[in-house]
Amino acid sequence: MEAIAVKGITKYYDDFKAVDEISFSIAPGTLFGLLGPNGAGKTTTMRMIMNIIVPDRGEIRIMGEKFRESLKDRIGYLPEERGLYPKMKLLDHLQFLGEMKSLSGAEAKRLALQWLERFNLGSWAHKKVQELSKGMQQKVQFIGTIMHAPDLIIMDEPFSGLDPINTKFLKDILLELKKEGKTIILSTHLMDQAEKLCDEICLINRGKVVLKGPLQEIKRRYSHNAVLLEYRGDAAFIQDLPYVESADEYGNYMEIRLKDGVPPAKLFKELANSSLEVSRFEASETSLNDIFIEIVGGEHA
Amino acid sequence: MRKVWKIIKREFKTAVLTKGFIIGTVLGPIIILGFIFGPAYFMSLSSDKPMTFRVVDYSGEIAPEMNKIFSDTLKNGQPRFIFSEIDPQEYEARKKDFQKDVEEGGVDAILVIPADIMKSGQLTYVSKSIGNIDIIRLIRERISNIVNEKRLLAAGMDPSLIKELTQRVKINTVKLVKGKAEKRGFDQEFVTSFVFLMMLYMTILMYGNSILRSVIEEKTSRIIEVLLSSTDSFKLMLGKLLGVGSVGLVQYLIWALMGGIVILGASSLAPAVSQFISISPIIFLYFILFFIIGFFTFSTLYMAVGAMCSDMQDAQSLSAPVTFLIIIPFIVSMSIIKNPSTDMAFVLSLIPFFTPMTMFMRIITVMPPFWQIALSIFTNVLGIVVIMWGVARIYRVGILMYGKRATLPEIVKWLRYR
Numbered sequence: 001m002e003a004i005a006v007k008g009i010t011k012y013y014d015d016f017k018a019v020d021e022i023s024f025s026i027a028p029g030t031l032f033g034l035l036g037p038n039g040a041g042k043t044t045t046m047r048m049i050m051n052i053i054v055p056d057r058g059e060i061r062i063m064g065e066k067f068r069e070s071l072k073d074r075i076g077y078l079p080e081e082r083g084l085y086p087k088m089k090l091l092d093h094l095q096f097l098g099e100m101k102s103l104s105g106a107e108a109k110r111l112a113l114q115w116l117e118r119f120n121l122g123s124w125a126h127k128k129v130q131e132l133s134k135g136m137q138q139k140v141q142f143i144g145t146i147m148h149a150p151d152l153i154i155m156d157e158p159f160s161g162l163d164p165i166n167t168k169f170l171k172d173i174l175l176e177l178k179k180e181g182k183t184i185i186l187s188t189h190l191m192d193q194a195e196k197l198c199d200e201i202c203l204i205n206r207g208k209v210v211l212k213g214p215l216q217e218i219k220r221r222y223s224h225n226a227v228l229l230e231y232r233g234d235a236a237f238i239q240d241l242p243y244v245e246s247a248d249e250y251g252n253y254m255e256i257r258l259k260d261g262v263p264p265a266k267l268f269k270e271l272a273n274s275s276l277e278v279s280r281f282e283a284s285e286t287s288l289n290d291i292f293i294e295i296v297g298g299e300h301a
Numbered sequence: 302m303r304k305v306w307k308i309i310k311r312e313f314k315t316a317v318l319t320k321g322f323i324i325g326t327v328l329g330p331i332i333i334l335g336f337i338f339g340p341a342y343f344m345s346l347s348s349d350k351p352m353t354f355r356v357v358d359y360s361g362e363i364a365p366e367m368n369k370i371f372s373d374t375l376k377n378g379q380p381r382f383i384f385s386e387i388d389p390q391e392y393e394a395r396k397k398d399f400q401k402d403v404e405e406g407g408v409d410a411i412l413v414i415p416a417d418i419m420k421s422g423q424l425t426y427v428s429k430s431i432g433n434i435d436i437i438r439l440i441r442e443r444i445s446n447i448v449n450e451k452r453l454l455a456a457g458m459d460p461s462l463i464k465e466l467t468q469r470v471k472i473n474t475v476k477l478v479k480g481k482a483e484k485r486g487f488d489q490e491f492v493t494s495f496v497f498l499m500m501l502y503m504t505i506l507m508y509g510n511s512i513l514r515s516v517i518e519e520k521t522s523r524i525i526e527v528l529l530s531s532t533d534s535f536k537l538m539l540g541k542l543l544g545v546g547s548v549g550l551v552q553y554l555i556w557a558l559m560g561g562i563v564i565l566g567a568s569s570l571a572p573a574v575s576q577f578i579s580i581s582p583i584i585f586l587y588f589i590l591f592f593i594i595g596f597f598t599f600s601t602l603y604m605a606v607g608a609m610c611s612d613m614q615d616a617q618s619l620s621a622p623v624t625f626l627i628i629i630p631f632i633v634s635m636s637i638i639k640n641p642s643t644d645m646a647f648v649l650s651l652i653p654f655f656t657p658m659t660m661f662m663r664i665i666t667v668m669p670p671f672w673q674i675a676l677s678i679f680t681n682v683l684g685i686v687v688i689m690w691g692v693a694r695i696y697r698v699g700i701l702m703y704g705k706r707a708t709l710p711e712i713v714k715w716l717r718y719r
Contacts, residue, residue, distance in 0.1 A: 014714070047526075047701075050529070050530055051533075052526065052529045052530075052701070053701075069532070069533060072530060072531055072532065073531075075530065076530075077527075077530035078527075078530075079526035079527060079529075079530065080526075081523045081525075081526050081701075081703065082523055082524075082526065082527055083522040083523030083524045083527065084522065084524060084527075085315070085522060085524055086522055087315065088315070096307065096311050097527070097531070099307045100304055100307055100308075100528065100531035100532060101531055102303065102304075141527075144527065
C-alpha cells in the first residue's frame with residue numbers, strides 16, 4: 001500500500017490552471033522530492049494533499065484512505081508560509097501544537113521538553129517566541145512538525161531562508177526520520193539539496209508533471225557520458241577519436257562528450273599513453289540541476 | 302471538538318493574561334464610575350472656599366437685598382458668598398485699583414449694577430474667569446428674581462400672589478412592572494437604559510475589533526497554515542469566536558460582581574445614584590443573552606474582514622461598513638428609549654444586526670410579550686447561521702491569501718468555491 005497516491009488532481013484559480021492532471025504515488029519509507037521552479041504548483045499540490053485546498057478534479061489517498069480530518073494527526077506538515085505566535089512562551093507554544101495533534105497535555109509537554117533539550121533550546125523553554133533568533137524559531141518550527149512522531153512528513157520549501165548550520169541540521173533530521181521508516185515529501189527549487197537527499201523525484205512545471213521516477217534512474221537516463229579535462233599541451237587529437245561525440249576546447253580545459261556506451265576509462269587509458277600532461281580527469285555525472293535547466297530552462301530563458 | 306476546545310483555551314489564556322485585559326476589566330468600571338460620581342464630587346470640592354464679591358450698585362435697589370438672597374452656606378457652615386458694597390463714586394475714582402484686586406485674585410468678581418437696572422435688566426460681571434457658568438447662572442437667576450419682584454411691586458401687584466398663580470405643573474412618573482407600581486423618573490429610566498445600551502455597544506465593538514486584530518495577527522505571523530495542518534478552517538474560526546467570546550463573558554461577570562458591590566455600597570452612601578444603575582437579575586440575563594447574539598453576529602463579520610485584509614491599515618478602512626452596522630442600531634435604539642412600543646420598534650427588534658440593541662432597549666423600557674423576544678432570538682440564530690456559513694467560506698480562502706486586499710468580485714467568487 002502506498003503512503004500517498006495522487007491521481008489526476010487538477011486545480012483552477014479562476015481561469016488559471018495551477019495544477020493540471022498531476023499523478024504520482026509514493027511508497028512508504030521513501031524520501032520524495034517535489035521539484036519545480038517557482039509557481040509550478042508545488043505548494044498547491046501539497047495543500048491539496050493536506051486538504052487545505054480541495055482539488056477540482058482527481059483523487060488523493062493517504063495511507064490507503066480518502067482524507068479524514070483525523071489523518072492530520074498522523075501527518076507533520078511544514079508549510080511554506082510558516083510562523084509562530086510571537087507572544088507565546090516556547091514550551092507553551094509547542095505544547096499547544098502537540099495538543100492540536102491530539103496529544104494529551106502532559107504528553108505534549110514531555111515531548112516538547114525532550115525535543116527542546118535535543119535541539120539545545122532547553123534553556124529557552126520559558127522565553128517568548130519573539131525573543132528567539134530567526135534560526136532558533138526555525139528549529140522550533142521543525143520540532144512542531146515532527147514532535148508527534150507522524151508517519152508522513154510533508155515539508156514545503158524547508159530549506160528556504162535557512163543558514164548553512166540549520167540546513168545541515170534539518171538534513172540530518174530528515175535522514176534520521178527516513179531511517180526510522182517515515183515517508184517524507186519535500187518540495188524545493190534547490191536542485192543540489194534534492195539531489196543529495198531524495199530517493200525519488202517528481203518534477204513539475206506549469207502545473208504539469210514533466211519528469212518523475214527514482215532519482216538514480218533519471219540521472220542515468222539523462223546522463224551525457226561527459227568527461228572534464230584539464231591539461232597542458234596539444235589536445236586537438238581528442239576530437240578525432242572515433243568514440244568521441246564532441247569536444248569543446250577552452251585552451252587548457254576541455255568538455256568531452258563520449259558516444260553512448262563508451263566507458264570513460266577507455267579515454268583515460270588513451271590519454272595515459274599520449275604525451276598530454278593531464279592535471280585533472282573527471283567523469284562527470286549529469287547533475288539534477290542540468291536536467292532541470294534542460295527541461296525547464298528553455299522556456300524561462 | 303477536542304481541538305476546538307484547545308483553540309478556545311489558547312485564545313482565552315492569551316487574552317486574559319494580558320495587561321490590557323486586566324486594566325480594561327478593573328480600571329474600565331472605575332473610569333465609568335468616575336464619570337458618574339466624579340463631577341458631583343468635584344463640584345462639592347470646588348465650592349469649599351467662599352467666593353468674595355464687590356457690589357457697585359448705582360440704582361441702590363439691589364445691594365440691600367444681596368445678603369438675603371445669597372445666604373447659601375458651605376459644608377463647614379461658613380457663608381458661600383461674601384459681599385462688600387462699594388460706593389459708586391469711590392468705584393469711579395479708584396476703578397483701576399479695584400480691577401487690579403480682581404486680577405490679582407484678592408476678589409473673585411465685581412458686580413456692577415447700573416442705575417436703570419429695573420428698565421434695562423442688565424448688569425455687568427467683572428472677573429478673571431468668566432467660565433464659571435454655574436455661578437453666573439446663579440447670579441442671573443437670583444438677581445432676576447429680585448428685579449421681577451420689585452417691578453411687580455412697582456406696578457402695584459403682590460409678588461407672592463403672582464408666584465402662586467403662575468406655578469408650573471409637576472409630573473410624578475410611576476412605572477408599572479408586573480402590577481407593581483415603581484416610582485421612577487424618566488431621568489432614571491433614561492440613564493439606566495443608556496448605561497446598559499452603551500455597555501452593549503462598547504463591548505460588541507471592542508470584542509469585534511479584538512477578533513479582527515487577532516485574525517490579522519495570525520495572518521501576519523504566518524501561523525495559519527501551521528494550524529491548518531492540524532485542523533480545518535471552520536474549527537479554527539469557531540475556536541477563536543468562542544475563545545474571545547468567553548473572555549467577554551468573564552469580563553461581564555467581573556463587572557457584574559464589582560457592580561453589585563458598588564451598588565450595595567452606594568445605596569448606603571448615595572441612594573440617589575444607585576437607583577439609576579440598578580437592574581433586575583432577569584434584565585441582566587437578557588443583557589448577557591443579547592451580548593452573545595450581538596457578539597456572534599458582528600464578530601463573525603469582523604472575522605471576515607480580517608481574513609480579507611493583510612494588515613491593520615487595510616482592515617481599518619474595510620471594517621468601517623461593519624462598524625456602521627453597529628452604530629446605526631445604536632442610534633436607532635436611542636430613539637426607541639422614548640417610543641419603545643411602536644410598530645417600527647417591534648419590526649426592527651426582529652432584524653439581525655438591529656435586534657441586540659433595539660430588543661434589549663425595549664426589554665429594559667417596556668417588557669415586550671415573551672413571544673416577541675423568542676421570535677427575535679429565533680430570527681437572530683437563523684441570521685448567525687447564515688452569516689457564519691458565508692464567513693466560513695471567506696475565511697477559508699482569505700486566511701491563505703497574503704499581501705493584498707480582496708476585492709468584492711473576489712469575495713463573491715470565494716463564496717462559490719468548493
